[in-house]
Amino acid sequence: MSKVNSLNVHKSFDDLEVLKGINLTVEDATVVCLIGASGSGKSTLLRCVNHLETPTAGAILVDGQMMGYNVKNDQLVEASEKEINKRRESVGMVFQAFNLFCHMTALENVMHAPMRLKGLSKAKAREKATALLEKVGLGDRLRNYPSQLSGGQQQRVAIARALAMDPKVMLFDEPTSALDPELVGEVLQVMRDLADSGMTMVVVTH
Numbered sequence: 001m002s003k004v005n006s007l008n009v010h011k012s013f014d015d016l017e018v019l020k021g022i023n024l025t026v027e028d029a030t031v032v033c034l035i036g037a038s039g040s041g042k043s044t045l046l047r048c049v050n051h052l053e054t055p056t057a058g059a060i061l062v063d064g065q066m067m068g069y070n071v072k073n074d075q076l077v078e079a080s081e082k083e084i085n086k087r088r089e090s091v092g093m094v095f096q097a098f099n100l101f102c103h104m105t106a107l108e109n110v111m112h113a114p115m116r117l118k119g120l121s122k123a124k125a126r127e128k129a130t131a132l133l134e135k136v137g138l139g140d141r142l143r144n145y146p147s148q149l150s151g152g153q154q155q156r157v158a159i160a161r162a163l164a165m166d167p168k169v170m171l172f173d174e175p176t177s178a179l180d181p182e183l184v185g186e187v188l189q190v191m192r193d194l195a196d197s198g199m200t201m202v203v204v205t206h
């Protein structure tokens, strides 16, 4: 089964039609990079995938589940907030600006969602977060706040934070460098390792 399907997705902001019927299939364990002109709607499509934006028409399926809607009597009915949040858990997102909690350490940033949304105990969440931060090469930065970390380090915390929810798909709204095979920065290496591990990924480069 393909992991992400965008079925004739349209998205308008008032009079501006940004997405005009996007059909995209991302197969399991593949990496798809979206490139295109500035303002062409790459981020908008990515945000539709985890339902941060609601498509004006069309639908997104992640792992066979429709984001944001249920089918009832052959009609699309909006899902409840609880259902939407549950489905969103299968989609990890790394934002352009990372969106880390600035008052939390790297460790606390990664522990937060599994404790709050998955009911993990503090001890289990700490164990998992530590392992993930070690995996992205930040084992020595657990107690640092985002302001004490470089941009690339913050980005890796954001990746670890997304992975902490055991997503089926990872969305990266980010690096200009991702398409350049000559660049082997730590962030890119983490992304390559993830791809090698079979993670399905959609990467937007700006």
Ligand SMILES: Nc1ncnc2c1ncn2[C@@H]1O[C@H](COP(=O)(O)OP(=O)(O)OP(=O)(O)O)[C@@H](O)[C@H]1O
Pocket (backbone or CB within 6 Å): 013, 018, 036, 037, 038, 039, 040, 041, 042, 043, 044, 045, 205, 206
């Ligand atoms: N919330 C919003 N309200 C109104 N217009 C929006 C909103 N979000 C995006 N847009 C508009 O939609 C268009 C597509 O924006 P989007 O951010 O998806 O483009 P992009 O392809 O990711 O661009 P870039 O590579 O420059 O970041 C732009 O014209 C933008 O101004």
